Amino acid sequence: MSLDFLAGFTIFMLALIMVVSMVPGLLAGLESSGIDYDAVAYRTGVILVEDPGWPVYPPWEMNDEVHKDEIERIGLAVSKDTPNILLSTKVETFFNDSFFTPDDYRNLAIFGDIPYSYHFSLRSLDGVTYNEETGDPLPPGYGYIRRVVKIKEPGVAVINGTTFAPQYTSLSSNQEFIVRLDFGQLLDPSVGAAYRIDPRTEPVNVTITNFGAYLNMTEPSTNATLRTVTFWKKDPTRPIPQFTRIPFAYGTTDSSLYTLTIDGNPYDLTPDTKVFDNDNISLVLKPAATSLFTLDQNSILDIRFNFGDTPSQTNITGIHHYDYNSTNVTLPDLQTGVLEVAVW
Amino acid sequence: MVNDAGQLYTMEGVAAGVIMLLTVYIVISTTSIYTPGDTHIPDMQLEQLGSDVLAMMDTPDTNGTKSALETFVNADDDAGFESMFLSYCNAKASGAADDLHMSANVTYRDGNLIKEHQFLAPDNTWTGRESAVRVTRWVQLDSQPGRTTYAGARAQAVLVEVLLWRA
Amino acid sequence: MACMNEDGQWIVLMGLLAALGLFFLALIINQSALVGQTTAEGVLEFPKNDIRDLRSEIFDYYDDYGPLQTLGYLDDVEEDIVRISLERKNAVVYFWDGPPQDVSGRLLRPVTIHYYNGVTEYDETVYY
Numbered sequence: 001m002s003l004d005f006l007a008g009f010t011i012f013m014l015a016l017i018m019v020v021s022m023v024p025g026l027l028a029g030l031e032s033s034g035i036d037y038d039a040v041a042y043r044t045g046v047i048l049v050e051d052p053g054w055p056v057y058p059p060w061e062m063n064d065e066v067h068k069d070e071i072e073r074i075g076l077a078v079s080k081d082t083p084n085i086l087l088s089t090k091v092e093t094f095f096n097d098s099f100f101t102p103d104d105y106r107n108l109a110i111f112g113d114i115p116y117s118y119h120f121s122l123r124s125l126d127g128v129t130y131n132e133e134t135g136d137p138l139p140p141g142y143g144y145i146r147r148v149v150k151i152k153e154p155g156v157a158v159i160n161g162t163t164f165a166p167q168y169t170s171l172s173s174n175q176e177f178i179v180r181l182d183f184g185q186l187l188d189p190s191v192g193a194a195y196r197i198d199p200r201t202e203p204v205n206v207t208i209t210n211f212g213a214y215l216n217m218t219e220p221s222t223n224a225t226l227r228t229v230t231f232w233k234k235d236p237t238r239p240i241p242q243f244t245r246i247p248f249a250y251g252t253t254d255s256s257l258y259t260l261t262i263d264g265n266p267y268d269l270t271p272d273t274k275v276f277d278n279d280n281i282s283l284v285l286k287p288a289a290t291s292l293f294t295l296d297q298n299s300i301l302d303i304r305f306n307f308g309d310t311p312s313q314t315n316i317t318g319i320h321h322y323d324y325n326s327t328n329v330t331l332p333d334l335q336t337g338v339l340e341v342a343v344w
Numbered sequence: 345m346v347n348d349a350g351q352l353y354t355m356e357g358v359a360a361g362v363i364m365l366l367t368v369y370i371v372i373s374t375t376s377i378y379t380p381g382d383t384h385i386p387d388m389q390l391e392q393l394g395s396d397v398l399a400m401m402d403t404p405d406t407n408g409t410k411s412a413l414e415t416f417v418n419a420d421d422d423a424g425f426e427s428m429f430l431s432y433c434n435a436k437a438s439g440a441a442d443d444l445h446m447s448a449n450v451t452y453r454d455g456n457l458i459k460e461h462q463f464l465a466p467d468n469t470w471t472g473r474e475s476a477v478r479v480t481r482w483v484q485l486d487s488q489p490g491r492t493t494y495a496g497a498r499a500q501a502v503l504v505e506v507l508l509w510r511a
Numbered sequence: 512m513a514c515m516n517e518d519g520q521w522i523v524l525m526g527l528l529a530a531l532g533l534f535f536l537a538l539i540i541n542q543s544a545l546v547g548q549t550t551a552e553g554v555l556e557f558p559k560n561d562i563r564d565l566r567s568e569i570f571d572y573y574d575d576y577g578p579l580q581t582l583g584y585l586d587d588v589e590e591d592i593v594r595i596s597l598e599r600k601n602a603v604v605y606f607w608d609g610p611p612q613d614v615s616g617r618l619l620r621p622v623t624i625h626y627y628n629g630v631t632e633y634d635e636t637v638y639y
Contacts, residue, residue, distance in 0.1 A: 004352065007357065
């Protein structure tokens, strides 16, 4: 009796152990979780690469730390009609992991029911211009997608004295130099979103180099004093259109709104400082500042550089148009890169 | 001397074991029908990547210029096309480059016939057994007097088809 | 046999229970595998990239409308798109445009695109 029971029970236990040991193999063969990870990675890739995010205007990347909860969805595309073409300002904000917390990435880009771990990386083909990543190191068995993208970078107006001085100097100079942005022309829909100069989403970059060529040659001067940089706007749809000075905290340095450097040193917009003949004046006007100016798609924005010396030390004058003319503004080529999304 | 009741526990143990093993066998044999689900995923990833590469090659880097893809197809430049395509689709954000291989055809219409022009022959990793994916892209060629490839000099729309596989 | 003792039946019952448990486990696993399968197949089957590519080609066609019209190649290129789509993509494609209209200050053509590949049908009228 006891021998019989022992034999029967042993056979049962042996079979049970065999079956139990087969179960994990059954699960591993299916890898159902891996399938889910790939689907989540695919979806996240689509959200990032094919969508501009929400809100679109003002764009989500302009929200600062205080207004971060107004961001509803992160997308890096220039517009919804240009899949795979990413905007450099969105890319920079996205990979700024002191701005976004891991939970932000999960809630605004991955949209999973469970807190997935993630790793995002973007690298341009040259490996130098863009080489960004965020997230945890990759474990084995993650869901993955790779997307090939192009990255749009903002244009730069380099106003080099050696080429532009004949055009922008005059003996009867009022010592004022204007860079003019005509939004009606810049935002014209005939230029595709991938090649548009849009100061509402991208920084405006004005650099005056070789300043010596603009100096007063009859006086002979070695420097001129840059008194102020001011912003003026005109709305042509108004009854009597005229330029008005935009109220702005000109005396406060705020690198989230603008940066002004003279010979590499930062200044506010009332520098009152001497510019020598080998110095560069560089102004970057960020979209956050442009949004404060309440401009619409017909407005004209002037950036006015005022020099003031008696007697006049510089002959600089005239209006430089910030437009699609490639001698006025250099638009960089789109950069090819790869965006990888890994989720587990 | 031998009593039937003496083997009862053994028989029941065998019966229980057989039941469990049969269940496992049935379960494994049925689920293996569903497992091909995960072979779709590499296909999906490869197809998306290939479509991205063709779309990006068809995007000019500066406004108003011709895209690289259009230039390669128009000039029948298979070497340039191959090197650009492979550099785009093998690039990774970190680690060693991927190892994808390709061949390409251009389909065009000549009168009433749809013809194929072998743009880029497959390399020696192609055996015919790879699970390759096919991605396509339309290219519009301007009229160009003296062109002898495709449907001749007229303006035309041709379809570039790329076969992509992992060796 | 008639007066068999039935004390051992619980072993068979245990085996049956284990088998049932396995069965349910397998059912659940099957379901999750199906989810992944349908996602990947959905992506493969819905011709998102094909439709996007077709749209961009049709927009290229209308970008080039003037020169194509002057040289008399409008019908040729349209026939290229329709015939090659049918032959190589197994898709019925046709598109046409209406007279240009004023849309918020710009003169745009309503372009109607039809695409059907036997599974997915796509129709769109876009001002271009």
